[in-house]
Amino acid sequence: GAGVSQSPRYKVAKRGQDVALRCDPISGHVSLFWYQQALGQGPEFLTYFQNEAQLDKSGLPSDRFFAERPEGSVSTLKIQRTQQEDSAVYLCASSSGQGYIDEQFFGPGTRLTVL
Amino acid sequence: KQEVTQIPAALSVPEGENLVLNCSFTDSAIYNLQWFRQDPGKGLTSLLLIQSSQREQTSGRLNASLDKSSGRSTLYIAASQPGDSATYLCAGEYSGAGSYQLTFGKGTKLSVIP
Numbered sequence: 245g246a247g248v249s250q251s252p253r254y255k256v257a258k259r260g261q262d263v264a265l266r267c268d269p270i271s272g273h274v275s276l277f278w279y280q281q282a283l284g285q286g287p288e289f290l291t292y293f294q295n296e297a298q299l300d301k302s303g304l305p306s307d308r309f310f311a312e313r314p315e316g317s318v319s320t321l322k323i324q325r326t327q328q329e330d331s332a333v334y335l336c337a338s339s340s341g342q343g344y345i346d347e348q349f350f351g352p353g354t355r356l357t358v359l
Numbered sequence: 360k361q362e363v364t365q366i367p368a369a370l371s372v373p374e375g376e377n378l379v380l381n382c383s384f385t386d387s388a389i390y391n392l393q394w395f396r397q398d399p400g401k402g403l404t405s406l407l408l409i410q411s412s413q414r415e416q417t418s419g420r421l422n423a424s425l426d427k428s429s430g431r432s433t434l435y436i437a438a439s440q441p442g443d444s445a446t447y448l449c450a451g452e453y454s455g456a457g458s459y460q461l462t463f464g465k466g467t468k469l470s471v472i473p
Binding site: 248250275277279284285286287288289292294299300303335337346347348349350351352353355 | 363393395400401402403404405408448450458459460461462463464465466
């Protein structure tokens, strides 16, 4: 596709439910990033994939958060036993290269609300 | 831990005015500096990327500068228009635990009044 796409755009979950958020990066992009943006804040890094390898998961806030990219294209961010503090916009970004100086292109985000 | 600060948090200007948005960062070991625009309920649109070896980049009415020694970047918007109203975010790219990740400021919310 022309850009990064994410689905669903909005998700409402009851506390304790599991959710799965999908990201389709720009075709051919090697690098994929997940960020979390709380209301009124800038995005914060969660995790990074280079192709199918998850090279950095230092930003994941707890072991309830899990991400995968099994075939090196589409990625899924899963949150188990959701809590109210998980409410945020989850942004996915992709870039063409493997290192720095690569411009990151962002998707529209998934707004998660946990009741 | 790297920190990126943006001042002011909000700015309101009349249409046609030139304006400057400020961004400061604590860690000079930055690989590049990227400016984004975010419209309400939308994702981030990349505006300009300045590599650490560069001092500025220009695109249309936008000009961004980078001064690593002072830890500052500015985004200059010429002849502002109501369509420029949005939140502007700056982000520094740093080497992390296994990736080159972006550290963002909280943004400056710009309102251009017709």
